[in-house]
Amino acid sequence: MEVILSEYLGFCYGVKRAIKLAEEHADGKSWTLGPIIHNPQMVERLQAEGVGTVTDLTALEEGTIIIRSHGVGPQVYKEAQAKGLKIVDATCPHVKKAQMSAKELSEDGRQVVIVGEKNHPEVKSIFEWSNKQAIILETEADAENFAPRSKLGIISQTTVSGENFVKIVAHLLEKSHDIRILRTICTATEQRQKAALELAGQVDVMLVIGGRNSANTTRLAQLCEKKCRTYHIETATELSPVWLENANKVGITAGASTPDWIIGEVYKKCQRI
Ligand code: SF4
Missing domain, CATH: 3.40.50.11270 (Rossmann fold)
Known part of the structure; x- marks a missing residue:
């Protein structure tokens, strides 16, 4: 294997x-x-x-x-x-940039829109910097139902998928004639998502390592599931040998908050199976 x-x-x-x-x-x-x-x-x-x-x-x-x-x-x-x-x-300097963008857009008299997850701590912090006036949109449906505004300022949670951001922005383009878009997506997230998707397309099983409360790890698991059988685990102890039976190739990815030593333990356990 x-x-x-x-x-x-x-x-x-x-x-x-x-x-x-x-x-x-x-x-x-x-x-x-x-x-x-x-x-x-x-x-x-x-x-x-x-x-x-x-x-x-x-x-x-x-x-x-x-x-x-x-x-x-x-x-x-x-x-x-x-x-x-x-x-x-x-x-993180990328988050700081999103926060300062929220402040700037709000001070420019725009209705700030944050594309992201309402309950994520990063989004909450960006919201605070918008003078607590930003509207958070998670889905295309949210954007469709959004009432037109005279001046809009759009930013994103750093970990939002580029695809989702573009879809939501496409709806918002119909809602105002004066829009500023500051794409505050972090490339680390996109890099990890792209690489994981590519690998998931080449293997029989994917192991996604990271905290269950980590939004970016959960997102990686959701993406990999589209390509092959995928398991989201926090540590090597959760890895069941049964999952890898009949698998010729196993892929491993991990969220942005997963320490190297945990990735190493999972890698070694797979090799021993
Ligand atoms: S994923 Fe990492 S580098 Fe990117 S914004 Fe979040 S903390 Fe910063």
């Missing part, structure tokens, strides 16, 4: 940067605001190294607050500053 790793998989630039910043501040007095990435194993590891997790700033009176790669709204910076906390900003 041949085991093939996708050309692009695992940690992206923004996540690597966030983990590095968190590790540099592992002093027992640092906390990330929400889990640093959507990967429980990595969160546990950081906890053991001295970086805890808090859900909000209420209980913190001192120490360092680490803003994760998804970013937060302006209010959180103000609150942290008012409490005298040290801020380590690990917001």
Whole structure:
């Protein structure tokens, strides 16, 4: 049985940067605001190294607050500053660009539209920077039902698929005569999706590794399912040898928040089967 790793998989630039910043501040007095990435194993590891997790700033009176790669709204910076906390900003520069685009479009008097998932923390943070006025569209149906506006400003969640973005924008083009479109999709996501789809078309089984709460990992699994039998797992222990019976080729991909050591364990287990 041949085991093939996708050309692009695992940690992206923004996540690597966030983990590095968190590790540099592992002093027992640092906390990330929400889990640093959507990967429980990595969160546990950081906890053991001295970086805890808090859900909000209420209980913190001192120490360092680490803003994760998804970013937060302006209010959180103000609150942290008012409490005298040290801020380590690990917001991914691509997310920062989307946030600043939301701010700019809103200040330009446009109705801001974010193409993305309503409940995703990154989208929530971008929304906050739009002066909390953005409208979030997830589907083509949402865009079809969108009421016409005089001035529109369209941006995207960084992990949205390019295909979906174009489809939604096509509907919105009919809704205003004055539209600015800032395509804030991150290439890391597209690279991983493209490479995974290509590999899924060449193998019998795909293994997609990553947290179940990771939107980009779930999206990778959905794409691969279109091409071959696909299993979404968090770690090597979940991998059942039965899945690989009669498979000549097995492909492996992993979400942008999946650590290398977990990918390595799955790869080695496949080779042993
Ligand atoms: S997927 Fe892209 S936008 Fe998101 S953290 Fe990674 S590099 Fe940044």
